[in-house]
Amino acid sequence: EPEEEGCRDEEEDAVRAMERPEAGAACSSLGSSGPEEPDGLAWSVHDQVVPTGSSSRVIVHVDLDCFYAQVEMISNPELKGKPLGVQQKYHVVTCNYEARKFGVKKLMKVRDAKEKCPQLVLVNGEDLTRYREMSYKVTELLEQFSPLVERLGFDENFVDLTEMVEKRLEQFQSDDLSAVTVSGHVYKNQPINLRDILHIRLLIGSQIAAEMRESMYNHLSLTGCAGVASNKLLAKLVSGVFKPNQQTVLLPESSQDLIHSLSHIKEMPGIGYKTAKRLEVLGISSVSDLQTFSSKILEKELGISVAQRIQKLSFGEDNSPVTPSGPPQSFSEEDSFKKCSSEVEAKNKIEELLANLLNRVCRDGRKPHTVRLVIRRYSSEKYHGRESRQCPIPSHVIQKIGTGNYDAMTPMVDILMKLFRNMVNVKMPFHLTLLSVCFCNLKAPNTAKKGTIDYYLTPSLSTTSCSGKRSFKMKDTHMEDF
């Protein structure tokens, strides 16, 4: 069973919380006009109207436990029970809980990790294929509950449960609501008020979250955490409160406690490295600092968009929707290395990246209409020494992708090497530490037939775009320009 620990405690807490539902927050005033049974539950909850289109949502954030390590332990069960790290180049990018007991941390150097834990077993995780495949299986499983699933990286998903919760509520007879229970932890052990429709909805959400985790375990042998709350920010923050393989629901009255539990604003999802640095200059380091800082000055400093968004985040407010991810917008492969300083070397590396990418994009079925080459130059060092060049893929090359196998290889290498020489002056010495190839601008395979309206409206097929100059997408560097 997925639940490893905390099970007893959370059940007892939940029972205790329900034994005195009136102990915490006052009863919602929304139901107070109800008739017959002032102290019963029957009259009130179904009558509490959540204003249509209002911001009262039920969101779950699902976060797999040390995902790459779990996938490796499934591939090789002998690794189970041993301290395991997944290695990319000189780093342990993630590790299981056995390894964490020894002090191994994410993105720790292999040397340091081995020092902390000499018995550490390492597996190479530079090829993401199996992780990516398992990641999409998880997303697809969650999509069976609701189509509103948004991926965040390979190991996290948001699901908007609002509609599902509404449907389950309709199935309840009013006198059943006293039997609604929470699944998993309640943040801060806040007492549950069964007369509060928002509490009820979140509890139903917690039950669905438990079903999702059960399903992930039963069908995919994967464990993870879940957080249920009224928006993505809070769901994400609360999912991490009880850590391996547990779930937590946040009731609205505790949301301020949750955001103030962050010790620094950099821990707020949406406030990254750059923004945190700029806020630091302004003397803003805590959530409270950001809450109370002058909005006007913040807008002048960061721009109105970022300022308003992050200041709302500091209050736990986040109206961003769960945007269904659907199929990927891009496919890329990269490789980093100590040194690449010749064109031939670069070409070989690009060919390897490209071969893998063509396979992936072929399996997807859609056709990329744009290619991009990315490099990182040595000593550019400061993260963001990356430069890129992209161009449209000529339609005759697009056709070769997916159909045959490697017909597209040679023309694509030619295109990529032109992009390469556009970025790197090969007559001068150079030193690269990363190469990446990306296929994007993916379109469904063209079903348009000659002579039809679709044919003439499909840029890759119609004569107007196959000859003469193309005036669209001037940002792309066209191969004709070389």
Add this chain to the structure above:
DNA sequence: TGGGGTTAT
């Protein structure tokens, strides 16, 4: 820091 991803400008 690796090997990925996304959206906004």
Add this chain to the structure above:
DNA sequence: ATAACCC
């Protein structure tokens, strides 16, 4: 094309 964000 770059810059920011996420994992």
